[in-house]
Amino acid sequence: MLAMPALAALVEAFANTLDVDEVTDALATPEELAAWLREQDQLDAPDAISPEAHRDYLALRAGLREEMGARVGDVPDPALLAAADEVLAAHPVAVSITGQLRPAPGTPADRLPLTLLAIAWSSLVATGDAARLKRCAEHTCAWVFWDVSKNRSRRWCSMQVCGNRNKSRTYAARRRGTGG
Helix, strand or coil: CCCCCHHHHHHHHHHCCEECCCCEECCCCHHHHHHHHHHCCCCCCCCCCCHHHHHHHHHHHHHHHHHHHHCCCCCCCHHHHHHHHHHHHCCCEEECCCCCEEECCCCCHHHHHHHHHHHHHHHHHHHCHHHHEEECCCCCCCCEEECCCCCCCCCCCCHHHHHHHHHHHHHHHHHHHCCC
């Protein structure tokens, strides 16, 4: 089994703060976002998140989820991708001579974790590991998961639940279409 890098676990956790199946959002308010950030060991959480920064976190999460959905064949919403790109462009990153990435000096405290999430995602893209982070192809689920398959072909977070649902629906539709 391929172990998930810590950066991938962080991005996965961030993306999964939106639960489509349960219709819940762990980051619905700036206060909930600040609490979630405090729970993450890799992120230094500020005491408060401004409404503007909160919107940026949500835009980044939406864009990441769209990008991960594209990996299972979904067509990403270009508006959500563009909004996430705008957020990333507004959060400059400093590069050290050793290649280490870090938030640029002067980054506001409520945006430091956002920049660290952007750095995590960029690092995963650069190493090719981002290709293993996918959004479940079962749209009633849409959970983000780490694909451990050798050829990176997994489409569902769980074959036993989401994969089975999808295959059962496909089978039933095929039977209805053939009159059986």
